[in-house]
Amino acid sequence: MDPVTTITGFVALYIFMLAAFTGYEIIGRVPAILHTPLMSGSNFVHGIVVVGAMWALLNAGSTLEQVIGFFGVLLGAGNAAGGYVVTERMLEMFKPSDKRQGTADKE
Amino acid sequence: MSQFIIEAVYFLTALLFIYGLKRMASPVTARSGILIAGIGMVLAVLAAFLYGFDVREAAQEHLTMNVALVLIALGLGLGWAWYSGKKVAMTDMPQMVALYNGMGGGAAAAIAATELFSGNAQSHGVVVSILAVLGGLIGAVALSGSLIAWAKLDGRMNGVIRLPAQQLINLVLFLGSLALGAYIVASGIEGGISFPLIALFFILALILGVLLTTPIGGADMPVVISLYNAFTGLAVAFEGFVLQNPAMIIAGTVVGSAGTLLTLMMAKAMNRPVSNVIFSQFGGDDGSEDGDIEGTMKPADASDAAIAMYYASKVIIVPGYGLAVAQAQHKLYEFVKLLQKQGVDVAFAIHPVAGRMPGHMNVLLAEAGVPYDIIHDLEDINEDFPQADVAIVLGANDVVNPAARHRKSSPIYGMPILNVDMARQAYVVKRGQGKGYSGVENELFFAENTSMVYGDAQKVMVQMIEAVKSLG
Numbered sequence: 169m170d171p172v173t174t175i176t177g178f179v180a181l182y183i184f185m186l187a188a189f190t191g192y193e194i195i196g197r198v199p200a201i202l203h204t205p206l207m208s209g210s211n212f213v214h215g216i217v218v219v220g221a222m223w224a225l226l227n228a229g230s231t232l233e234q235v236i237g238f239f240g241v242l243l244g245a246g247n248a249a250g251g252y253v254v255t256e257r258m259l260e261m262f263k264p265s266d267k268r269q270g271t272a273d274k275e
Numbered sequence: 276m277s278q279f280i281i282e283a284v285y286f287l288t289a290l291l292f293i294y295g296l297k298r299m300a301s302p303v304t305a306r307s308g309i310l311i312a313g314i315g316m317v318l319a320v321l322a323a324f325l326y327g328f329d330v331r332e333a334a335q336e337h338l339t340m341n342v343a344l345v346l347i348a349l350g351l352g353l354g355w356a357w358y359s360g361k362k363v364a365m366t367d368m369p370q371m372v373a374l375y376n377g378m379g380g381g382a383a384a385a386i387a388a389t390e391l392f393s394g395n396a397q398s399h400g401v402v403v404s405i406l407a408v409l410g411g412l413i414g415a416v417a418l419s420g421s422l423i424a425w426a427k428l429d430g431r432m433n434g435v436i437r438l439p440a441q442q443l444i445n446l447v448l449f450l451g452s453l454a455l456g457a458y459i460v461a462s463g464i465e466g467g468i469s470f471p472l473i474a475l476f477f478i479l480a481l482i483l484g485v486l487l488t489t490p491i492g493g494a495d496m497p498v499v500i501s502l503y504n505a506f507t508g509l510a511v512a513f514e515g516f517v518l519q520n521p522a523m524i525i526a527g528t529v530v531g532s533a534g535t536l537l538t539l540m541m542a543k544a545m546n547r548p549v550s551n552v553i554f555s556q557f558g559g560d561d562g563s564e565d566g567d568i569e570g571t572m573k574p575a576d577a578s579d580a581a582i583a584m585y586y587a588s589k590v591i592i593v594p595g596y597g598l599a600v601a602q603a604q605h606k607l608y609e610f611v612k613l614l615q616k617q618g619v620d621v622a623f624a625i626h627p628v629a630g631r632m633p634g635h636m637n638v639l640l641a642e643a644g645v646p647y648d649i650i651h652d653l654e655d656i657n658e659d660f661p662q663a664d665v666a667i668v669l670g671a672n673d674v675v676n677p678a679a680r681h682r683k684s685s686p687i688y689g690m691p692i693l694n695v696d697m698a699r700q701a702y703v704v705k706r707g708q709g710k711g712y713s714g715v716e717n718e719l720f721f722a723e724n725t726s727m728v729y730g731d732a733q734k735v736m737v738q739m740i741e742a743v744k745s746l747g
Contacts, residue, residue, distance in 0.1 A: 217507075
């Protein structure tokens with residue numbers, strides 16, 4: 169039942185700390201022009217919650233757990249897929265001057 | 276064996292997420308960044324199916340059913356989100372981000388709920404139980420709060436709704452759900468699982484999210500969405516710990532810290548501390564004391580403004596949300612190209628909170644094909660305004676109000692603004708004589724060197740293009 173890796177105590181704290189610094193460093197140097205796509209991109213990244221919801225639903229032992237787990241997977245999948253599509257659409261538009269031909273009339 | 280594959284794939288996913296986000300931080304590599312992160316996500320979801328080989332005993336008999344449910348839920352969630360994400364207009368992007376974010380918070384809360392109802396979290400000790408409860412609380416607040424934010428930005432819910440003693444009610448709700456959570460943890464350690472109490476806990480958390488968001492005005496919504504984005508990240512990280520899932524811990528924490536920083540940057544751009552946004556309840560009040568603004572508004576024709584720009588040597592354009600609503604970006608860029616052909620130096624000046632999210636205006640201009648190297652941030656361009664022959668404001672208001680510099684009684688006092696009033700001549704394209712989003716009267720409109728061009732931005736741009744074309 170228990171996953172193989174057990175992340176406990178200080179190991180968990182180390183992961184939290186290092187990941188928190190990583191997030192801070194990544195965003196810290198971003199030009200304002202990319203704030204919205206990046207917010208959307210990070211919104212996509214926490215869509216990883218869907219795999220946790222999948223675990224919960226696969227391990228559901230009662231109808232109640234199945235119902236809640238079902239909504240968990242549904243919402244998580246929406247988060248991941250929606251976050252991806254929206255971010256991709258925004259970033260698709262970022263093109264420097266020399267490549268702008270042919271994109272101006274794109275709607 | 277399946278467990279090993281899952282762990283190995285999660286490691287790869289964490290790597291791809293961080294590398295992808297890093298690439299998203301530069302306009303040149305951003306597109307490949309989201310693709311890389313996307314590959315990580317697909318791998319992780321595929322690997323997660325391997326959980327089916329190793330489920331706990333109580334779930335053995337339901338396994339076929341559960342796998343079918345996973346497939347249906349994945350298909351529905353993915354299909355709906357893919358469709359709605361492809362279809363949504365660029366101007367409506369912020370509320371879609373809010374909606375998807377709320378869904379992520381809801382998924383985290385759902386994980387917390389299954390783990391608490393099944394007693395799985397409680398059987399793993401105090402720390403796991405506390406994190407399950409906290410993640411559930413934060414996730415549920417992010418879910419209901421994001422839904423309110425979505426409804427407000429989408430125009431389904433107007434105005435601000437304030438209860439008497441709102442702060443007190445929120446505080447009582449918050450402490451109440453914390454106390455309830457603590458009780459669930461404490462009683463769970465002794466093996467007690469109270470269905471009604473756990474349900475009540477989640478209901479309180481959902482109500483808290485609603486009540487936290489309803490009093491906040493539309494102008495502050497971007498900060499709120501960004502904050503809830505960070506909340507969801509944190510909730511995902513906590514639930515990742517409960518499930519011993521390193522990919523969730525890392526991705527959630529990275530988003531939690533990145534989102535917090537982004538929220539602080541946005542709040543700073545509006546010159547208001549985050550606590551002020553959440554608790555001050557500004558953003559829906561009418562600016563009651565307008566003071567005495569001297570001068571009158573001078574109307575001008577679109578063609579006059581166009582010709583003035585045609586013969587200028589330096590023009591700065593300040594676009595706002597009104598431009599995007601009128602869908603005039605494409606016409607605007609057509610006009611800009613005409614000016615550039617004439618040798619006019621044209622630059623776009625973007626306020627940090629132009630549009631509905633930081634960077635939103637950049638996205639909308641990019642949609643129209645405007646190259647990003649003629650688009651400038653506030654810090655870069657503000658000193659250029661005194662050298663500009665013409666500055667033209669299209670559908671922006673509060674971000675160009677000089678009152679923010681000197682009128683201490685103004686609600687927007689202290690907010691950094693674009694110094695349009697320092698240009699030799701300023702034109703303001705505006706639909707009517709109304710006030711801005713914050714309800715504050717704009718001193719710029721009454722200034723000596725400002726002329727007002729009334730009309731829908733799209734129509735005005737068409738007139739300007741015609742005027743310039745007729746010249747040559």
